Amino acid sequence: MTARLSAREITLRYGDRVVSTRLNLDVPDGAFTAIVGPNACGKSTLLRALVRLMRPEAGQVELDGRAVGDYAPKALARQLGFLPQDPLAPDDIKVRQLVGRGRFPHQSLLALWSADDEEAVTGAMAAAGVEDLADRPVQELSGGQRQRVWIAMVLAQRTPYLLLDEPTSFLDITHQYQLLGLLARLRDEGRTVIAVLHDINQACRFADHLVAMRDGRVVAEGVPGDVVDATLIKDVFDLPSVIVPDPVTGTPMIVPTLQGE
Amino acid sequence: MVTLMLCLGLLGLCYGASWASPGEVFAVLTGADHSVVISDWRMPRVLAGLVFGAALGVAGAIFQNLTRNPMGSPDVIGLDAGAYTGALVALTVLSGTSAQLATGSVAGGLAVAAAIYLLAYQRGFSGLRLVVIGIAVNAMMTAVNSWIVLRAELEVAIAAVGWSAGSLNGVSWDDLAIPFALIAVLLALMTMRAHAMHQASLGDAVAAATGVGLNRLRLLMVLVGVGCTATVTAVAGPIAFIALAAPQIGRRLAGSAGVPLLPAALTGAVLLQGADLLAQMLLAPVALPVGVVSTAIGGCYLIWLLTKEVRRA
Numbered sequence: 194m195t196a197r198l199s200a201r202e203i204t205l206r207y208g209d210r211v212v213s214t215r216l217n218l219d220v221p222d223g224a225f226t227a228i229v230g231p232n233a234c235g236k237s238t239l240l241r242a243l244v245r246l247m248r249p250e251a252g253q254v255e256l257d258g259r260a261v262g263d264y265a266p267k268a269l270a271r272q273l274g275f276l277p278q279d280p281l282a283p284d285d286i287k288v289r290q291l292v293g294r295g296r297f298p299h300q301s302l303l304a305l306w307s308a309d310d311e312e313a314v315t316g317a318m319a320a321a322g323v324e325d326l327a328d329r330p331v332q333e334l335s336g337g338q339r340q341r342v343w344i345a346m347v348l349a350q351r352t353p354y355l356l357l358d359e360p361t362s363f364l365d366i367t368h369q370y371q372l373l374g375l376l377a378r379l380r381d382e383g384r385t386v387i388a389v390l391h392d393i394n395q396a397c398r399f400a401d402h403l404v405a406m407r408d409g410r411v412v413a414e415g416v417p418g419d420v421v422d423a424t425l426i427k428d429v430f431d432l433p434s435v436i437v438p439d440p441v442t443g444t445p446m447i448v449p450t451l452q453g454e
Numbered sequence: 455m456v457t458l459m460l461c462l463g464l465l466g467l468c469y470g471a472s473w474a475s476p477g478e479v480f481a482v483l484t485g486a487d488h489s490v491v492i493s494d495w496r497m498p499r500v501l502a503g504l505v506f507g508a509a510l511g512v513a514g515a516i517f518q519n520l521t522r523n524p525m526g527s528p529d530v531i532g533l534d535a536g537a538y539t540g541a542l543v544a545l546t547v548l549s550g551t552s553a554q555l556a557t558g559s560v561a562g563g564l565a566v567a568a569a570i571y572l573l574a575y576q577r578g579f580s581g582l583r584l585v586v587i588g589i590a591v592n593a594m595m596t597a598v599n600s601w602i603v604l605r606a607e608l609e610v611a612i613a614a615v616g617w618s619a620g621s622l623n624g625v626s627w628d629d630l631a632i633p634f635a636l637i638a639v640l641l642a643l644m645t646m647r648a649h650a651m652h653q654a655s656l657g658d659a660v661a662a663a664t665g666v667g668l669n670r671l672r673l674l675m676v677l678v679g680v681g682c683t684a685t686v687t688a689v690a691g692p693i694a695f696i697a698l699a700a701p702q703i704g705r706r707l708a709g710s711a712g713v714p715l716l717p718a719a720l721t722g723a724v725l726l727q728g729a730d731l732l733a734q735m736l737l738a739p740v741a742l743p744v745g746v747v748s749t750a751i752g753g754c755y756l757i758w759l760l761t762k763e764v765r766r767a
Contacts (some may be wrong), residue, residue, distance in 0.1 A: 244663050270665030277659035281522070283652070286711035297653045298665035302646060350664065 198243065198273075198354060198385070201250035205409070206239050207272075213409035215252065220354075225380040225389045227400035231430055236389045237278070237358050243387070244275040244356055270298035274352035278359050280343055282331040288342050289327040292318055295349030306380045315394045317348035321375065327412035337368040344375070355379060357388040361395070373399045397421060397444045405429045412416075421445040461611055462703050462727045485511025494627065501634075502689070503727035503744075509637045509682040511704065512644060514697030516534025516679035518713045520672065521581035524759060527698040528563075528683040532589020534692035535595035537684040538618065542602045542690075546610055547723065552629065556688040563684035564592060567676055580756020620693030622730050633685045636673050640685075641719075644678045647671060649713050655712045693745045695752020696726050725751070 196219035199433045206361060212235040220226055220243070228236045241247040243254055245261045252261040262267055274295075277323045282291060295317065296310040318324045321341045328332065331342060339362065357378070361369040369392075377399050380386050390396045396403055397417040407429050415422045422445075426434045432449055439446040481487035496510055514527040521531075528534055540562020542556040545746040570591050599618070603611050644651075650671050654661040686693065703725075704717030726744065729751060733742040 223512035241659075246659055246662055265665075266662070266667050267665035273663070275659070277663075279655065279656065279657065280660045281657035283655040283712035284705075285709070288713055294653060294656060295664065297649075300649070302649070322732060326604065345658075404579075 204251040222400040226402040226403045227396035228389045230406035234406045267298040274347040274350040275356045295346040313349045316347045321345035336363045338362045348421035360417045457562040463474040484683040504723040505732045506686045507718040507723040507726025511700035512684040515677045517576045526585045529694045532592030534761035536691045537563035537687035546606045546634035559688040617691040619743035620691040632642040637651035638682045640678045699755040
């Protein structure tokens with residue numbers, strides 16, 4: 194396993210609250226990595242540190258052996274694409290315009306909009322299935338449509354890495370599976386996908402590499418089928434469960450034994 | 455919009471104690487004729503109306519982008535009042551030369567911007583908190599301004615009050631050369647970063663992840679916004695509401711996404727020049743301060759904006 198992107202001994206804190214201490218993580222190239230864990234376990238914070246939205250107090254995040262802090266903002270943005278949980282759409286923006294904003298790191302004062310940009314935007318809208326919405330105002334879209342538009346914006350950035358913070362929240366179950374399927378397809382096309390996911394069964398089904406976190410630490414990581422057992426689920430989520438093979442894919446499926454109370 | 459701007463400008467050159475026909479104005483503009491009234495009295499006033507209006511419109515668009523709030527304009531959050539305080543101090547404590555006035559108002563505007571920023575900064579940057587604190591600071595600065603005026607000598611106080619509403623009465627070429635140059639530099643700087651400013655409207659996380667250097671961008675936006683506001687205030691006093699209304703009206707007319715700069719500048723120019731013409735006409739031959747008219751227009755706009763926002767919420 195090779196890893197261009199890795200966290201080395203990073204300590205992360207918000208004000209007085211230490212989130213993670215001396216955390217290490219290698220993100221396998223070309224794989225779909227899912228980060229799971231209970232609320233407030235530091236998984237979103239870790240993702241933010243990987244894309245340099247948060248500066249580690251100690252240690253560093255490295256891309257190709259070089260600290261991400263040493264990259265020029267646009268150079269890093271051509272490598273790492275990131276979709277946060279709460280992006281803002283400017284008033285009255287159309288879908289195509291919003292997707293076009295993903296081209297920002299490829300543009301400069303002298304080269305504002307090129308044929309490459311045009312092609313990347315069209316391709317990204319097709320991949321995310323939002324071509325039909327191109328001229329619609331983003332405000333008028335449903336939650337599922339809007340999320341696909343944001344995915345298209347990150348795709349238009351054409352980065353080898355896609356980092357997504359809980360991309361399936363606010364989506365109904367069909368759209369959740371469609372979105373995860375899209376991420377798996379992008380992985381098949383050679384991109385490295387890293388997503389914070391809430392649903393551990395979905396993570397087991399779609400991810401090649403699972404990272405389970407609790408209290409800011411990585412408790413276990415590896416191929417879901419190798420690392421997920423009832424003990425791990427108890428350790429990470431405090432949830433008694435039995436693990437059965439997913440009847441569709443054979444990946445681990447967690448069935449909680451807790452019945453009320 | 456450009457046409458409307460040119461028409462209002464022409465009207466401004468024609469209008470005055472004696473009406474000059476557009477033909478006469480063109481003759482002066484092309485150098486075929488000479489008229490002190492048009493080229494030395496009306497011309498600077500009209501250009502000031504257009505350029506200052508554009509500067510205020512851009513300053514408003516900058517702060518509305520920065521705060522992500524249509525209420526977050528420099529006149530609402532106290533930057534005009536702060537710049538005016540600086541100018542008042544220059545007028546009362548120092549001798550009140552135009553360089554002192556300009557320096558004073560820029561310093562006042564920057565000090566208020568820094569104060570609001572420090573008060574509003576709590577683990578990050580919230581536009582709404584900044585606007586609310588700005589409104590409070592605005593009230594305080596207005597009180598300080600009244601206090602300074604009350605304490606000042608009578609002649610100074612009269613001059614200061616006439617100026618406090620914002621007025622283009624009696625501006626001449628000498629008053630305008632430096633402000634115009636400053637505004638040109640500031641607008642050029644901002645134009646170069648406009649693309650990044652629009653990218654920042656996607657939220658801090660997306661902006662940073664797509665390669666916007668947010669800290670440097672914000673600093674530049676504050677400097678240009680305060681610079682434009684303070685420069686206008688130093689010459690014409692705090693002209694309210696242009697910065698608040700122009701960006702939003704311009705945005706709707708242009709049908710564009712977010713709050714862009716160019717429509718804000720053009721709308722600002724039209725609004726201020728239009729307001730100044732009205733100010734001269736309403737009680738002619740008495741010329742009202744343009745701030746009185748812009749406040750009246752802005753008041754109507756504000757009521758409309760608030761009812762619309764309330765309905766949406």
